[in-house]
Amino acid sequence: MIRLHHLNQSRSLRILWLLEELGQPYEVVSYQRDAKTHLAPDRLKQVHPLGKSPVIELDGQVIAESGAITELLIERFAPERLRPAPDSAAYADYLSWIHFAESSLMLPLLLDMFTQKMGANDNETLNRYIAAEKHKVLSYLDDAVTDKLYIVNNQLSGADIMLSFDLIMLAKDKALEQYPNVKQYALQLAKLDSYQRTMRLEANYDDSRSQ
Numbered sequence: 001m002i003r004l005h006h007l008n009q010s011r012s013l014r015i016l017w018l019l020e021e022l023g024q025p026y027e028v029v030s031y032q033r034d035a036k037t038h039l040a041p042d043r044l045k046q047v048h049p050l051g052k053s054p055v056i057e058l059d060g061q062v063i064a065e066s067g068a069i070t071e072l073l074i075e076r077f078a079p080e081r082l083r084p085a086p087d088s089a090a091y092a093d094y095l096s097w098i099h100f101a102e103s104s105l106m107l108p109l110l111l112d113m114f115t116q117k118m119g120a121n122d123n124e125t126l127n128r129y130i131a132a133e134k135h136k137v138l139s140y141l142d143d144a145v146t147d148k149l150y151i152v153n154n155q156l157s158g159a160d161i162m163l164s165f166d167l168i169m170l171a172k173d174k175a176l177e178q179y180p181n182v183k184q185y186a187l188q189l190a191k192l193d194s195y196q197r198t199m200r201l202e203a204n205y206d207d208s209r210s211q
């Protein structure tokens, strides 16, 4: 049995969606962000020293990092369906987009979020860097998803599932308007049954929505 340690409003949504898509039995241990600090509760550190989510337990092993979890679960449970064949050219694209979601794209999104939250957005050099970097990576993504439902081979893969959390962050920030292909791509992913089930599950796990 796979166990997911799921924090509300977090990258763990990627893994919740993947698990819904895989159809393997799994259980969720739910955690809530602190209302003020937005950090995870300390008890998550008892599961993994970083105290972050997602973390899964699989065959007695504790595994962190959404990208690693995505690759691992797909290799194990859906290699034919949710990734291209390793000997195909598309496999390199698949890996690149998985890692793009948590590195090149995530960095400017996080910098932007934290500078705004901390009221540190009066640093012109930093602001220029964030705006230029965000535009660079989003233009790149916008080109890549032109006229596509899915980013690799136009078939659902772990790369779409990894990107989905970035898309949620971008939508919250109303940043998709300038990137019509990314917006269209995000809207298409959000129509999938497994995605919609995931959002309903998240709504149940997220106590902040009922307050």
Ligand SMILES: N[C@@H](CCC(=O)N[C@@H](CS)C(=O)NCC(=O)O)C(=O)O
Pocket: 007, 009, 010, 011, 012, 038, 039, 040, 041, 051, 052, 053, 054, 064, 065, 066, 067, 102
């Ligand atoms: N690179 C990691 C990042 C994990 C991460 O930072 N998770 C955030 C939620 S999106 C978290 O647990 N934050 C709470 C905290 O750090 O206390 C991944 O992709 O899984």
